[in-house]
Amino acid sequence: MSTETKNKDILRGGQFLVKETPCEDVFTLEDLTEEQKMMRESTKEFVDRELWAHWERFEKKDYAYTEECMRKAGELGLLSVAVPEAYGGMGMGFVSTMLVCDYISGATGSFSTAFGAHTGIGTMPITLYGTEEQKQKYVPRLASGEWFGAYCLTEPGAGSDANSGKTKAVLSDDGKYYSITGQKMWISNAGFCNMFIVFARIEDDKNITGFIVENNPENGITLGDEEKKLGIHSSSTRQVFFNETRVPVENMLSERGNGFKIAMNALNIGRIKLAAACLEAQRRVLNEATKYANERIQFKTPIMNFGAIKAKIADMATNAYVDESASYRAAKNIEDRIAIRESEGNSHQEAELKGVEEYAIECSILKVAVSEHVQHTTDEGIQIFGGMGFSADTPMESAWRDARISRIYEGTNEINRMLAVGMLVKKAMKGHVDLLGPATAVGEELMGIPSFDTPDFSQLFSEEKDLVARMKKVFLMIAGSAVQKFGPDLEQHQMLLQSAADILIQVYLAESTILRTEKNAKRFGEEAQATQIAMSKLYLYRAVDIVIQKGKEAIVSFAEGDEQRMMLMGLKRFTKYTNQPNVVALRTQIADKVAADNGYTFD
Ligand SMILES: Cc1cc2nc3c(=O)[nH]c(=O)nc-3n(C[C@H](O)[C@H](O)[C@H](O)COP(=O)(O)OP(=O)(O)OC[C@H]3O[C@@H](n4cnc5c(N)ncnc54)[C@H](O)[C@@H]3O)c2cc1C
Numbered sequence: 001m002s003t004e005t006k007n008k009d010i011l012r013g014g015q016f017l018v019k020e021t022p023c024e025d026v027f028t029l030e031d032l033t034e035e036q037k038m039m040r041e042s043t044k045e046f047v048d049r050e051l052w053a054h055w056e057r058f059e060k061k062d063y064a065y066t067e068e069c070m071r072k073a074g075e076l077g078l079l080s081v082a083v084p085e086a087y088g089g090m091g092m093g094f095v096s097t098m099l100v101c102d103y104i105s106g107a108t109g110s111f112s113t114a115f116g117a118h119t120g121i122g123t124m125p126i127t128l129y130g131t132e133e134q135k136q137k138y139v140p141r142l143a144s145g146e147w148f149g150a151y152c153l154t155e156p157g158a159g160s161d162a163n164s165g166k167t168k169a170v171l172s173d174d175g176k177y178y179s180i181t182g183q184k185m186w187i188s189n190a191g192f193c194n195m196f197i198v199f200a201r202i203e204d205d206k207n208i209t210g211f212i213v214e215n216n217p218e219n220g221i222t223l224g225d226e227e228k229k230l231g232i233h234s235s236s237t238r239q240v241f242f243n244e245t246r247v248p249v250e251n252m253l254s255e256r257g258n259g260f261k262i263a264m265n266a267l268n269i270g271r272i273k274l275a276a277a278c279l280e281a282q283r284r285v286l287n288e289a290t291k292y293a294n295e296r297i298q299f300k301t302p303i304m305n306f307g308a309i310k311a312k313i314a315d316m317a318t319n320a321y322v323d324e325s326a327s328y329r330a331a332k333n334i335e336d337r338i339a340i341r342e343s344e345g346n347s348h349q350e351a352e353l354k355g356v357e358e359y360a361i362e363c364s365i366l367k368v369a370v371s372e373h374v375q376h377t378t379d380e381g382i383q384i385f386g387g388m389g390f391s392a393d394t395p396m397e398s399a400w401r402d403a404r405i406s407r408i409y410e411g412t413n414e415i416n417r418m419l420a421v422g423m424l425v426k427k428a429m430k431g432h433v434d435l436l437g438p439a440t441a442v443g444e445e446l447m448g449i450p451s452f453d454t455p456d457f458s459q460l461f462s463e464e465k466d467l468v469a470r471m472k473k474v475f476l477m478i479a480g481s482a483v484q485k486f487g488p489d490l491e492q493h494q495m496l497l498q499s500a501a502d503i504l505i506q507v508y509l510a511e512s513t514i515l516r517t518e519k520n521a522k523r524f525g526e527e528a529q530a531t532q533i534a535m536s537k538l539y540l541y542r543a544v545d546i547v548i549q550k551g552k553e554a555i556v557s558f559a560e561g562d563e564q565r566m567m568l569m570g571l572k573r574f575t576k577y578t579n580q581p582n583v584v585a586l587r588t589q590i591a592d593k594v595a596a597d598n599g600y601t602f603d
Contacts, residue, residue, distance in 0.1 A: 027332030051107035074145015088140030094335035106280025109402025110234035117188035122149025169200035191236030210253035231401030275366035287599035310591035326512035371406035417501035439480030470574035506543035
């Protein structure tokens with residue numbers, strides 16, 4: 001396929017909302033190469049041997065053990081997957097990076113946070129924005145695990161409002177170094193890192209600037225005590241104080257005032273990787289819960305035989321399957337976009353930056369959805385274990401606590417919901433995604449007389465795909481009217497934006513899942529995909545419910561009278577099933593398969 005054709009065919013970021021994607025165009029976990037499968041296996045082996053077998057140590061705040069495991073991961077090359085070969089890395093594609101991030105993160109949030117902070121926000125700013133000298137000097141050490149990195153953006157007064165930090169960088173009289181003074185907080189890996197990416201403000205610049213700062217206590221750097229946290233007990237999290245810390249001018253990252261952009265782009269990548277980091281945790285929790293439910297006898301029968309437990313198992317499996325489907329679909333879009341940009345003459349650095357930026361909407365969607373699913377799954381894991389789930393002697397309790405942080409860091413879920421919708425509207429304004437045309441068409445459809453023909457839904461997923469297309473219309477109807485009504489003031493209407501984001505999230509997740517299963521049903525047969533088909537149908541049913549609820553909330557918040565009535569009628573029409581699925585039967589079918597396999601076997 002020529003670059004031009006490929007470029008035309010690959011969805012741009014946010015375009016999933018207005019374009020139909022053929023199932024053959026989505027990448028799925030079933031498309032992994034042999035090399036990627038081997039990499040997955042060796043990652044799993046590492047996790048089972050070094051992390052899962054010692055999970056109590058992570059709960060006992062054994063920070064040294066986290067560091068030791070990070071070093072071992074470095075020796076095995078697991079820290080260097082995303083790093084270009086020129087800087088001592090494996091230079092593998094975005095899908096492989098996601099894969100390692102996914103499977104390495106399931107055993108304990110302590111290690112996955114250390115891993116994510118080092119390989120993502122601790123290293124990526126240099127690979128993406130560093131000069132050749134900076135990359136040669138720092139990246140090989142970071143890739144091998146000889147050095148560890150940390151990322152200092154947050155301050156006591158600057159959390160979500162990240163560009164408001166007070167840390168100062170003052171140029172020396174001889175122009176040779178900056179003197180950095182300020183307080184950073186919640187810094188992951190602070191206790192054992194060799195290098196910080198630090199964001200500071202020069203004079204009264206509007207935007208902050210990024211610096212690479214080596215960790216040298218004799219250079220005005222001191223650390224606070226380890227934070228006492230709800231979860232991720234062995235992830236080192238400390239305050240970092242800089243007191244006239246000298247940083248050579250050549251350690252500035254990119255240009256003066258470019259720090260906010262660096263910080264945000266590092267977070268875009270961090271967000272999709274965080275979604276990946278919440279996948280294996282779901283599979284492992286489900287596996288443990290399934291084993292327990294199969295073995296635990298109450299009322300003379302394994303509790304797995306109870307419908308109340310089956311419903312939980314079915315929803316947990318479905319969430320994991322859905323999240324995999326959407327995460328790897330986006331990862332491959334990013335990988336392809338990077339390849340296209342490289343073939344057009346961009347450097348790898350530039351191509352990667354632009355490739356991820358293109359899918360920032362999907363990155364935010366995934367961060368929110370998957371972090372909330374892992375929370376739900378760990379919660380149900382505790383419930384299935386009953387009293388034992390509440391005990392610190394089983395891994396459910398720590399999994400539940402560890403999962404909680406994912407909704408907070410890498411931009412809170414509230415911020416990411418608003419970003420997802422806000423970025424989409426901005427793309428539409430710039431003409432990168434045509435929302436106006438489809439939104440106008442939906443408006444016209446609403447004024448017209450609905451068709452009373454009985455549709456032919458005999459093909460696999462024909463009704464489901466029709467419903468997804470109509471869910472997209474719900475978003476276009478609401479977002480289109482809201483933009484018209486509020487214009488640039490839309491960002492002030494946060495409750496409306498949160499509801500719109502929930503609809504957008506459900507569209508992306510439900511569509512990705514159905515397309516994955518459709519693709520696999522075509523090549524492996526419907527019988528082989530029977531449980532996946534059931535999971536796709538179950539998820540869509542739940543997604544439609546959310547769309548109805550959030551759609552109503554959004555519509556009545558800003559539309560009145562005839563307009564409100566018309567939109568509510570539209571909502572009803574766009575979310576209508578011709579054939580209501582029997583979700584009890586679907587859940588039973590899914591749970592029975594998971595129970596029979598004694599765990600999750602769909603990845
Ligand atoms: C364990 C841990 C590790 C971390 N690691 C790092 C790290 O390595 N490096 C780093 O730089 N930072 C790190 N952080 C910081 C993290 O990124 C911030 O905690 C996060 O961005 C939220 O900032 P905040 O805590 O100041 O909350 P705030 O920004 O004060 O937010 C509080 C609440 O208000 C909401 N809110 C804030 N602004 C808005 C708005 N405009 N509209 C609507 N709602 C809003 C938020 O969603 C949230 O619910 C870490 C945090 C923790 C807890």
